[in-house]
Amino acid sequence: MDLEETKLPGVGLRHDFTTARGRRIGVVSQRGGDRELLLYSQDDPDACHAVVDLDPDEAEVLAELLGQPRVVERLARLREQVEGLATEGIYVEPGSPFDGRTLGDAAIRSRTGASVVALVRAGEVLPSPAPSQRFQAGDKVVVVGTQEGVRATADVLANG
Structure with missing residues (x-):
């Protein structure tokens, strides 16, 4: 499947693809985290049939429904294969000493x-940061x- 990426100066990025059944779909990722789901017209591939505005929380829910947590699921399967291996998703909370700092x-x-x-x-997976x-x-x-x-990492991210 081909994924087209278009930079939208001052807005963000647009990604478009065509499904196996010939439907063209796009997603505009705005700098502020909002997303727009674009459903292009079947008669005119350059015209939108419908646009669904999503805030960052809604985009994350949709991403999870569509399979975004695959990375975590794959790591969970790996953990089952390797004794003693733990995998965890740890949130950077507001006020964390590492909010705004680098890995x-x-x-x-x-x-x-x-x-x-x-x-x-914001619903996007950045592998191997x-x-x-x-x-x-x-x-x-x-x-x-x-x-x-993993517990020590949670402590580092929370307390420095």
Whole structure:
């Protein structure tokens, strides 16, 4: 399946694709986190038949319904295969000492032995975030390690 990405200056990004049944669908991801689900007309592929406005919470619910937590599910299956491996999604809460700071600043791997394998922000999964990736309040940080390491990571993100 081909996914087209179009930059929308001052707005964000638009992603479009065509389903196996020939329906063209798009999503506009605005900088503020809002999303628009676009259903293009079957008669004119450049005209929208319907637009559904979604706030960040609604977009996250829709993403979960459509399978966004696949990364976490796959890690859960891996955990079942490897004894002693724990996987957890830990939220960066408002007021966290790492809200606005980078993954590198947190030094999670060296401090806890656990690894950050993904970041979920506004319904989008960012796999293998770089050390320069900045945390934001509301981010879900997907961590893999021992149960002790995962707990220690939650403590680091909450208390520094």
